[in-house]
Amino acid sequence: MSSASLIFKVKSNWVPPFQLEEMWMSSCQMGPNFPTWLETRTSLRYLDISKSGIVDIAPKWFWKWASHIDRRLIDLSDNQISGNLSGVLLNNTYIDLSSNCFMGELPRLSPQVSLLNMANNLFSGPISPFLFQKLNGKSNLEILDMSTNNLSGELSHCWTYWQSLTRLNLGNNNLSGKIPDSLGSLFELEALHLHNNRLSGDIPPSLRNCKSLGLLDLGGNKLSGNLLSWMGERMTLVALSLRSNKLIGNIPPQICWLSSLIILDVANNSLSGTIPKCFNNFSLMATIGTKDDSFSVFEYYYDYYYYRYTRAPNYENLMLVIEGKESEYKSILKFVRSIDLSSNDLWGSIPTEISSLSGLEFLNLSCNNLMGTIPEKMGRIKALESLDLSGEIPQSMKNLSFLSHLNLSYNNFLGRIPSTTQLQSFDAFSYISNAELCGAPLTKNCTEDEDFQGIDVIDENEEGSEIPWFYIGMGLGFIVGFWGVCSALFYKKAWRHAYFQFLYRVKDWVYVAIAIRSTGSTLI
Incomplete structure (x- = not known):
């Protein structure tokens, strides 16, 4: 009954006259009360009542019922189910309690x-007791998501007990201390999220030992030190986010070895x-919509049975600042092409090699100490939707027909804004605080010198030319016309006599007209 938009309304004391092995009722409205009739379903192995409008406390019997060894999947996600889970034993293969009110x-x-998703709840307290718990056997946990809770404390050095992990998300908590070296023992790790905590150091x-790492998100912490060259050795990295930390030093050239990288922040x-x-x-980044095996890091399935009924994968998420706004990207993450180096102390010029990334959609190099001009070939990145730069505005930027966000403010741009429907469609705030910049949409008009600056740069591959052919043609026309008339009078004697006789008659007519007018004035 999943995704059928049905209402499943029964009495609170209803006892079904049948047993079930699988129950798939995602997005089927059965709330607001918790379905108490589940207690008598002793043969149930798969239970999916996500997005079912339940606003209730999970009854005490439920967790004992759910912990039965035959219960393979429990999915209560995207409801408003509450309850205190301290001391509760979870014993199912796949457990999804995300986006509820558990505490x-x-x-x-x-x-x-194998999978535990408790993201977007109200869990609190230190995380170390959970990580240090003694298991009655080797852990099979592959996917652990406890993001967006109120967990605190330090990450302990016990990750060697969880070596089966492939995806770990502890973002948006209050974790502190250093990232332990033992995380490097997670050899099968594909995605690591520790963003928006208070981690330092x-x-x-040791993370270089995670040879399958495809997504690394450590943004929004207090991490210090240098960008390590080993990151370039992880050829599997597709997305790397280290924004809003205290990192110093250069961007190592080894990072360019990451040929599969599509997001660098x-x-x-x-x-x-x-x-x-x-x-x-x-x-x-030079392609758009290209499929690659490395993109498998962005999506995953629980198992065959879950895929059989949901037909949809689970998606990794990443917070990106695009067009000045922080947004969460999930299902479309594999289609994003983004480079954000803004708000650092980078200097020098913008390398022209960036212009070869024709599939790049978002580029932000603003708030640095960059000098020189924006590469003229930048206009070749025609997929650009968001651009934050500093330097001089080249004429080729009028080719960026997909731009929906432009920020050239607070720089030292000069000359005329290139005339194109695209660049004139942005308001003046995209260009403010550039004293030498002129032209629409700014109110400052351009002088002749500024007009010349605005057309001085020409792209060798650009169709047409910015040379003012109108004025050149007008000058050539005058020269040709003048010498054409003079040559005809010089070689044709009859034409020359007629021409001068015409001039004499005109002179006499003007003389007589002036004389009559002056005589008439005197008489009056």
Whole structure:
């Protein structure tokens, strides 16, 4: 009955006259009360009542009922179910309690659990008791998501007990301390989210041991130290976000080895030096909509049975600042192509090699110490939707027909804004605080010198030319016309006599007209 938009309304004391092995009722409205009739379903192995409009406390019997060894999947996600799970034992293979109102300390796990999603709840307290718990056997946990809760404390050095993990998300909590070296023992790890906590210290070099790592999100912490060159050795990295930390030093050229990288975000740090010229090695940023095996990091399935009924994967998420707004990207993450190096101490010029990334959609290099001009070939990145730069505005930027966000404010731009429907469609706030900039949509008009500056740069591949052919043609026309008349009078004697006789008659007519007018005035 999943996704059928049906209302399943029964009496609170209803006892079904049948047993079930599988129950798939996602998005089927059965709330607001918790379905108490589940207690008599002793044969149920798969239970999916997500998005079912339940606003109630989970009854005490439910967790004992759910912990039965035959219960393979429990999915209560996207409801408003509450209850304290402190001390509760979770014993199912796949457990999804995300986006509810559960509270208390974290529950206990059995070795049987393969997936545990408790994101977007009200869990609190230190995380270490959960990580240090003794399991009656080897852990089979592959996917752990406890993001967006109120968990606190330090990440303990016990990750060697969880070596089966492939995806770990502890973002949006109050975790503190250093990232432990033992995280490097998660050899099968594909995605790691520790964003928006209070973690400090260096990025542990032991993460180089995670040879399958495809997504690394450590943004929004207090991490210090340098960008480590080993990151370039992780050829599987597709998305790297380290924004809003305290990282220093240069951007290592080894990062250009990441040919599969489609998202690079190191904004709002203290990075210095120049932008590496090898960014054109990000080959997947030169394509749009290309499918690649490395994109499998962005989506995953629980198991065959879950896919059989839902027909939809689960998606990794990443917070990106696009067009000045922070937004969450999930299902479309694999289609994003983004580079954000803004708010650092980078200097030098913008390398022309960036212009070869024709599939790049979002580029932000603003709030640095960059000098020189914007590369003239930047107009070739025709997929650009958001652009934040500093420098001089090249004429080729009028080719960026997909731009929906432009920020050139608070720089030292000069000359005329190139005339194009695209660039004139943005309001004046996109260009403010550029004293030498003129032309629409600004109110400052351009002088002749500024007009010349605005057309001085010409792209060798641009159709047409910015040379003022009208004035050149007018000058050539005058020269040809003047010498054409003079040559005809010189070689044709009869034409020359007629021409001068005409001039004499005109002179006499003017003389007589003036004389008559002056005589008439005197008589009056």
